[in-house]
Amino acid sequence: MPDGRAQQLGSPVLDDGNLSNPLVGSTVILIGRPSPTEIERAARASASAVIVRATETSAKVLAAAGERAGITVLAANEKLSWGEVYSLVRTMFTMYETRDEGRLDLFELADSVARDAGGAVAIEDMGMRVVAYSSIPGQDIDELRADGILGRRVPEHAVQAEEYLAVLRAERAVWCHEPRDNAPRLAIGVQAHGQSYGTIWVIQGDTPLNARAPEILADAARRAVPQLAKISFAGDARRHLRNDLLGRLLRGIGPMEKLAAEVGLPVRGPFDVVAFGAFGALGSPADELDTGLVADMVRNVLDSYRIRAAVGVHDGHGYAVVAGEPDSSLWEDLIRETLSRASERHGETWRAGASRVLTDIRRLPEGAEQAHDVLLALSSGSDESLAFARHREMSAALVLHAVGTCSRLSVLLRDEPLATVLRHDDEYGSEYAKTLREWIKRHYDVPTAAAALFVHPNTLRHRLNRMRDLFDLDDPDLRLVLALQLRMHASEVAGAATA
Template identity: 35%
Template sequence: MVTPLARVLVALGEPVAHLVVAPSGLDVPLSGVAIVDPDDDPTDLAGSLVLVVGARGRDALRPVRTAARHGAAAVAVKEPAPAVRSAALDSGVALLAVRPDIRWDRLEQLVLAVLETGEDTEPGGLDALAQTVGRLSGGLVSIEDTASRVLAYSRTDGSSPDELRRLSILGRQGPPDYLATLRSWGVFDRLRASEEIVHLDERPDLGIRRRIAAGIHAGAHPLGTIWIQEGDEPLSERADTVLLGAVRVAAAHLVRRRSEPAPGTQLSRDVVAGLLDGRVAADLVAAAFGIGTTVPVVVVAFLTDSRDPAARMLAASELAGLVAVHAAAFRRDALVTVVDDRVYTLLPGVTARAGGGVPAPVRALCREVTSAAASRTGTRVRAGIGAVVPGPEDAPASRTDADRVLAALPPDVDVAAITDLRAQIQLDMVLSRLDDLDDPVAAALIAHDDAHGSALAESVSALLDHLGDVAAAAAALTVHPNTLRHRLRRAGTVAGLDLTDPAARLITQLHLSRVRRNRTAPS
C-alpha cells in the first residue's frame, strides 16, 4: 500500500520521530521501509523510508546521500547534524529525526503497520487496558463513555457474561431500560461525582450479576466509566484497587482521544511545535504556511490555571480551538500548536512598538481569549507574550520569553508581556545562578534571625530596597527610624555588614532577595 509521508508522520507522532525537512512536500508517497547502514550500497530504494542504522550526527551524511541517489522518499536518522539536514535539502529527500531511545526494529514494525493498514498500531490502548483489568480483577470488563457507549471490553475467556453485558457489547451501548434503572438508583450521579467505587449487588430478577464500577475523570470533568462484572468466580480481593488504578490510566487515554485533532491539523501542530523548540527549520515552516522568512513574529503562550495534569491536557486541547479562532481573526496566517499542557500561537506581521513593546492589539487578543475561556468553560487562562522578533527563525527565543512570563506572572494578573516583567524575570534568572554561591554576610543575618526571632535580614533588605532612605525603609517596616538604625548597627556587629561598600551592598541585597524568593516560592 502507498501511504503519504504525512500519514506516517501523524501515526508515529512526536514520541517516536519528527520531521526536519521535506523539500518535496508532505504528500510524498511511501511504499516500503528499508534498513541501511553506512557500509551498504543499495540498488533500488524507490518510494522507501530508509532507516539509517549505525550512524548518527555527521556520520549519517553518506547514507543519506546514497539513499537519495537510489530514489528514497524519506530517510530517518538519530540525532541528525545540521550538515545532514543540508544534504537532505540538496538531495530533495525528506528527513526525519528519530528519538535516540527508539529501537530500529520497533520503528520498522510501526511504519510497516501504517503502510499496510493506514492506521496507528501503537499498543496499549483501551482494549489492552480492559484485558489487563479483567486479568487482574478476575472479572469481565467494559469501558464506556459518558453516553454509556462501549469503547472497549475484555474477552470472556470462558466466563459467562450476564444478559446486560451481552446486550451492551452486541449493541455497543447499555440497554435503555437498564440505564434508566441505574439513573433512578443514583448510580450515574455517584460515578460522575468522584472516583468512588460503586458496588452493585446481583439482581437475578433483572438477569444481572454483581458489578463494581468507577467513573473516569479529568479533574472535575467526567469522561466515562469502567464496569467490572463478576464472572463464574468471585472478583479478586484487589478488584477495587485495580479498578481505581484503571480509571486513572483510562483518563489519560480518553483525554488523548478527545484532544487529538484531525491528521492534517495534528501534523501542522507538530511542525509548528518543532519550529518553537528549534527542531524544524524556519524556512520549511515559512514555505509550508506562506510566511515570509523576514516577517516579524511574536509568540504567545496560554496556560490553564489547574493543578490536575489530565484536566490541564484536556483543557489545552479545547483551548487550542478557542485560540485558533481568535488568532485567525487577528491574523489570517496565525499558527497554533499544543505542547504538553500549553497552547502557543505564533503571530506573523506584528511590529514592535518603540522600545520593543508589544502592540496593543496583541494584548487585546490575549484578553479576548482569557475572557472567552472564563465565560465559556469557567476556566481561568493566563497568557504570556514573548518579544517581537525579526522572523520565524527567532521564534524559539520569543517562545522562551513567553514561558518565562507565565512563570513570573503575579497571582492577580492574567495577561502580561516580556517588556512588563523583564526586570523581574532577569532578576529571577540572576538569583537562580546564586543558588550555588554562599554569602557569609547574608547567611549570618539569616542564621541570627532564625535563632533569635529577630528581623535583621528584613531590615537590611528594606534599607537597600529604599536606596538607603532610613525614614522610607522604617515606614515600610512600620517601625521607628531609631529602631531601624539600631537593627542596622546590630547587623554590622553580627554579620560584618559594611553598608559603605557599593559592591558589598549589591551582593548582600541579591543574596537576601534570593533567600526571600526561595522561602516564599510555592512548594
Template identity: 30%
Template sequence: MDACTLGDLLDVVGGPALHLHTAPAGQGVPVTEAVLHDGRTPLPRLPGGLLLAVGVRAAEAGPLVRAAAEAGLTGVVVRGPDGPVGEAEAHGVALLSVAEDAAWHRVHLLLASAIGARPAAASDTGLGDLFALADAIAAGTGGATAIEDPRQRILAYSTVPGQPVDEDRRQGILGLQVPASAENTEQYRRLFAADRPVRLPALTGSGLPRLAMPVRAGGETLGSVWVIDGGSLAPDAEDTLVQGASTAALLLLRARAARELARHRGSDLLRRLLEGTTDAPPAAQRLGVPGPARVAAFVLDSAASVPDAERTALRLLDVVRLQCEARYGRHACVLVDGVVYAVLPAPGAQPQGRAGVERSWGSPRSSEVESGGARRPEGLSTVGRSTPTEAPRRRTGGHGHRSLAEDIVGRAGQALRVPVRAALGEVVPDAAGLADSRADADLVLRVLDAELPVATVDEVRPRVTLLRLAEVMGERRELSAGAWRRVLAYDAENGTEYARTLVCWFDAGCDMAGAAKLLAVHPNTCRYRLKQLQQHAGVDLDDPDERLVLWLQLRALAGLSGATV
C-alpha cells in the first residue's frame, strides 16, 4: 500500500475539519502518523509525522514549528487560524489548523484513522483506535490514561512521554486485569453509579489519585476511562474526559461489531475447512489452526427433550468456545447442523494468530519503562493494583483432549440441563486432514450413549468400523446378498432361532459350550440347530471365509450380536 501524502490526507479530512495554511514542500510529502506531544520534552525524530500542537496557542507555536522541522516532521497542526505561517514557510514545514473548539483527542483519532495508523497488536479486533484515543485523552488532560472493559480488563493505555506514573501503573500491565479487592470494588461501585467524572483517592501510600469516567451507550455500561492525577491535570480535564468517554463508547461498539463480523467469517472459513471445500494451508493460517490436531464434536443428547434446541445449541457453542479458549487460547469453534466442532492442538502444537504470531486484544504495546533494573512493558493499573501472579500455563496434549471433553460435557450438562455427548476424531498431521478427523468424530457421535458419553475414535474403533461397513454393504448389492438372508427368511417362516444360535456361536469363538451359555440352552441343542441350519440354508460352516462373511453380514446388516440376542 502506498504511503499517505499530505494531499491524500486533505482529500479525506480537508474542508471545515482541517485547513491547510501553507505547504512549502508541496502536498506530495508523506504523512506517516499523527503525533501528540505535550511540549515538556524534546521532540523525537519522526520523519513524516504530523505534530498536533496540544497545549500551545496558535500564535505562540513558532518555536514548536522550528522544533518540528529539526525533528523531520512533515507539518504542524494548531488550533485556531492565527498560526505562524511565516515560520512554517521559512523552515519548510506544512502548517494546518483545526477549529478553536475542536477536541484534540477527536482530531488525533480522525487523522490517525485517515492515515491508517492503527496499532498492529489490536487491528484484528477493532480495538486499535482505543490506543490512539488513550493517547489523545492523556495529552488533553495531562494524565496517563487507560481504558477498561466492565470486567476491569485493560483494553488500551496511553504512552505519552513525560507524564507521571506510579508503581501501580507499572505493575498492572503485567496482568492486564485489575486485581480484586474490597477497596477496588468500592471505587468501581462509586464510578459506575455516576454519570460524570469521579475523583478517586490513591489506595496505596505511594500511589497517585485517579480521575475516572464510566463509558456507556444507552443504558449499557461498556467500560471506563481512568486518568492518573499527578497534580498537573489540565483545568478542563473533566470535560476532556467526558468527550473521551463518549468517543470510547463509539469505538467499543464498533469493536464489538468488528469482532462479531470476524467471528462470523472465521466460523464460515472453519466450516469449509471441516467440509474439505477450501484450500487448507491458507485457511489454517488465517484461523490460527496448529499443524497436528484433531476435531472434537459436541452435541446435545437426541433422546433428551429440549424445548428450544437451536438456542440451546448456541449456548453449547459458547460453553465449548470458552473452555477451549481457557485451555488453548485463541481457538477455532463452529456450530454446524446442531453439532459444535472444535479443533484441538496435538501435543507440541501451538495455536497461532495471523502471520504465525499469537496476539490477543489485550497484548501490551512495545513501549517499556525501567523498573528495578529490569525492562518491563509499561502499562496502567487504574486503582489499587498489586503485582499479578504468573498466569497458569495452558495445558496441551493428546492425553488432555479426553479430559477436556469430559469437563466440557459435565459443565455443559449442568449449565444447559441437557445431557451432552462428545466425540474425538483421529489426530491428523495438518489442516488438510481435519475433514477426515471431523468425519471420525461424526461416526463416534453415532455410537455414543448414556453409558459412554465421551470417546475417542480409537476407543470405539470396532464399533465405528462396523457402522461404516454396514453402510457400505447396505449400498452395494453384491455385499448385501448371501446366505444371511436365507437364514433370516427361514427363521421368519418356521419360527426357528437359527440366526440367534449362529451369532452366539460366532461370538463365543465357535465354542459350542460358550454359545449354549449365551443362549441359555444345552450344548446339544446348539449343536443340533447348527446342523439343521447347514441343511436348510445351504451354509458351509467348515469354510472359514463363509463363516467370516456370514458373521459380518449378520452383525453389520442384521445388527445381531451375542450381547443382544
C-alpha cells in the first residue's frame, strides 16, 4: 500500500484483461491469476487500487509490483466469488462516497420531520422494513405503526401492495387512508435518478399536520437518499452472498456441511427443496427482480414461524431448502399462501414444486433437480389451478413433460397417426381429434364419451368406424401412441392460446 490504509477505494470495475480506458480513482478487480504486468497496466489506467486472488508466493510478487507502480494491491479471500467481491467493494464505496449530509442519522431525520410536520414518522427501506422512527413525546402512533416498530417490519394488510405502489409512483407526498381503523398517513417515496430506495411516512393524529408537511417530506426524502442507498446496496450484497452460497449448495459445489452452516441449515435431515417461479406466455421465467422480491416474501414468512430454511434465487428461479420439518403441512400452506399473494401483487401465476424428502445433505442437488422438474411440469401442464405439488405426486406429469421437451420425441409426437387425424379435421371439418380425446379420456367407454361430446352413442360409434378406415384403431400400440400424441397436442394448443 504505497499510501498506507488512508487510500480510499473507488468505484469497482471488473477487468477480464481488456482494460484500456483511463479509470481515475477506480478499484480494478483483476479476474484470474494476474501478472505484475497487469498491476502496472492498472496503475497506468489511473486506478487507485487493484484486487487480486493470489497464492502466498505470488502475493509477494504482486505486492512488490504494486509498490513499484505506486498502486494499492489487495488480496481477495479465495472463498469469495468475483461477484461477491464486486458487491462488497461497491457497498463500501457507496457508504463513503457521500459527505456531510450523507452522514445524517436517519433517526435524527425522523425526529426533525416529526417536529416540523406535527406527526410521528417512520422511515422504511424497499423491503418495507422500518429502519428509523421518531420518538417525539406527545405524538400518537396507532397499532399498525407500533407493530411495525416492534417487529421492524410493516404488518401486511389487504391493500398494502397498491398503497406502496401509489406512494412510489407519485412525484410528491400522497395521503393513505388504509386500513380504515388506523390513522391517516402522509407518505412520500425516496428516489434518485429513477431508482427507489424507500419511503417516509408521517401519521396524522388528533391534530392536523402542518400545512407545509408535503414540502417537509419532500426535503426529507432528498436528504434520506444517501443513507437509504447504503442500506439498499448493503442489502444487495447480503442477498448476492446468500444466493451464491445457496447456489453452491444446490449444485453440490464445495464442502456441503460447511455451506449448510453458512446458510443456517443443519447438516442432518430431513430436507425438502422447493423451487418456485412464474412463467410468461412464451415460457420465459419471471423477471429476476420479481423473483428476488418473492423470495424475500417466502423467507420472511418462514422466519416468522421459526421454520428453519435457506431461501434465495438460483438459475432464475426461487428456491427454499426447508430443514428439520417432518410435518410439511405448515410450511407448504405458508408457501402456497405467499405465492398466492405474489400472484395477486405481480399479475402472474406463481407456482412451486417440492422434491421428495431427503435425509442426506449430499442429495440436495438431486432434490433441486426434482423440485425444478415439478415446477416446469406445473407451468406447462393443463391444470392451471394447481399451484403447488410434490415430486411423488407428479409422476405422470413429469413423464409427459420429459417426453414433450425431448426434441427427437417432439417430432415423432406430431407425426402419424395424429397427423392423419388433424389433416382430416382440417380438410373435412370433422372433429376426430376432439372425439378421440374424449373417448380415450373416458377409458374407451362409448356411452360416457358420447355424453361428454353431447352426441348419441350410435353417432360416436359411427365416427369411430369411419376412423378405422384411416388406421387400425384396435391396435393397442397405436392407441397408446395416439393417446400420448393427443395429450401433448392439447398442451401445445393451450400454450398457443395463452400466448
